[in-house]
Amino acid sequence: MMVRNAPAQNITLFDNPFQMDDLMIFDDNTLHIMLARGEFGLTITSLAHSLHGMNKALQTRIEHNLSPQQHRLFLQELHRPLPRSVIACAQRQLLDGLFWELTYWKTPELYEELTEGEHIHPGIFENLQPDLQGNTILDAGAGSGRASFECIRYGAKLVYAVEPSPGLLHILEQKLGHRTDGQRIIPQPGRFNALPLADDSIDVALSCSAFTATPEQGGEPGLAEMLRVTRPGGKIVLIWPRREDLAWLRSHGFCYVSLPLQQEMHIHFRSLKSALRCARRFYAHNKSVAQYILNRHKPEIPFSVLGLNPPNDYCWLEVAKARKY
Ligand SMILES: C[S@@+](CC[C@H](N)C(=O)[O-])C[C@H]1O[C@@H](n2cnc3c(N)ncnc32)[C@H](O)[C@@H]1O
Structure with a gap:
């Protein structure tokens, strides 16, 4: 699948244009969650090393989102004398680890450019049509609405498009403004672990190229939330799952469907x-x-x-x- 992960390794993964200051794009809630859980390889030590000699505003934002215990470690590592090469390496690893999150938040139009021609196999939505028709759907990690629009095309009554990146939500809102059926998709800020929806309010909770077994991209807390919001007898559907998550998904009761290909996609x-x-x-x-x-x-x-x-x-x-x- 295409859930965009960025393992920090010693190879050039991306032409990574991001700078440390770009971390300012994340809101406090997102920074807080990333730091509390050490998401995307964001450890307090690597962060403090990366921030050597960086602007005060970012340092203050980070400090504001640390627990007292994390704060002590952060200051200790921030003031540890380090060679420039160590700082540069820490920065590269951190920015590569956050590459996709920064893409979603800082350059959503480039993510849109990458994925606008990356079409999901139409047979998936044809298979799902009986579950979508006339129903209320959640598209979690909706991005700029790739799956949300397909749900509408296949007869969904209403789609809640829940997405943490304000930039991607904005692109989705712009697209909705150009459509006559735009009111059938409701963009909402939110994350897998805290979906902004009532218990049992959804017929089908789906996620396309977004949910993984790791807690920062769903995992156990995300699955519990999808179960909470989906009515009994409804379905949870994960489109384009990561291959490495299939065993986890099977162990949680999911059935796997792979559509035959007549020609390469x-x-x-x-x-x-x-x-x-x-x-x-x-x-x-x-x-x-x-x-x-x-x-x-x-x-x-x-x-x-x-x-x-x-x-x-x-x-x-x-x-x-x-x-x-
Ligand atoms: C690969 S994109 C897929 C977007 C969209 N579903 C699509 O098919 O184009 C992954 C999406 O998951 C979102 N995401 C990342 N972490 C998330 C979280 N904890 N909760 C909900 N969405 C998240 C990202 O902001 C991004 O929009």
């Missing part, structure tokens, strides 16, 4: 220039991506060249009719 970019821009920014670690585009001189690329499994699979779970929690 491709991403279609809006232009050659856009394809090359996305290849450089998002696939710097895979030189064959840009090479493939240049050789064929076409703005499209098969998932196999990207090193990704195509978006032709999903997992689903029927919520027990008996009490759920």
Whole structure:
């Protein structure tokens, strides 16, 4: 799947344009959650090392979101004398670990550019149509609404599009403004672990390329929330799950469906220039991506060249009719 993870390793993963100051884009709630849980490899030590010599405003924001115990460690590591190479390495690891979060928050239009031609296999929504038709749907981690719009196309009555990134929500709102059926999608800020919806208020809770078994992207707390908001007899559907999460999903009762492919699935970019821009920014670690585009001189690329499994699979779970929690 394409849930965008950024393991911090000693290889060039991305043409990472982000700077430490870009962490200011996150709101206090998000910073607090990331720091409390050490999400995306964000340890207090690595953060303090990365902030050596950085602007005071960011330091103050970070301090404001630390517990007293974290604060002590933070100050100790912030004032530890370190060679420039160690600071630079800590910064690179931290920014690579946060690459996708920063993309969603700071450059949502580039995420939109990357994914607008990355279509989910239509057979998934055809299969789901009986569950979507006339029903109330949650799209958790909705981004700019890729799955939300498909739900409407396949007959959903109402879709709550819950998403933490204000920038992606803004893009979704702009798209809704251009549609006559825009009022059927309700964009809402929120996260997997605290969905802004009432108990049993949803017929189908789905998530596309967003939910994983790790707590920062769902995990046990996220699944508990999806169960809470979905009515008994409703369904939870995870589209394009990560391969490494399949065992976890099976152990939680999910069934797995993979649709047969008549031909290889491709991403279609809006232009050659856009394809090359996305290849450089998002696939710097895979030189064959840009090479493939240049050789064929076409703005499209098969998932196999990207090193990704195509978006032709999903997992689903029927919520027990008996009490759920
Ligand atoms: C790969 S994008 C997929 C977006 C959209 N579902 C799609 O198919 O284009 C992952 C999305 O999950 C969101 N996300 C990340 N952490 C999240 C969390 N804890 N709770 C809810 N959404 C989250 C991101 O902001 C991002 O929009």
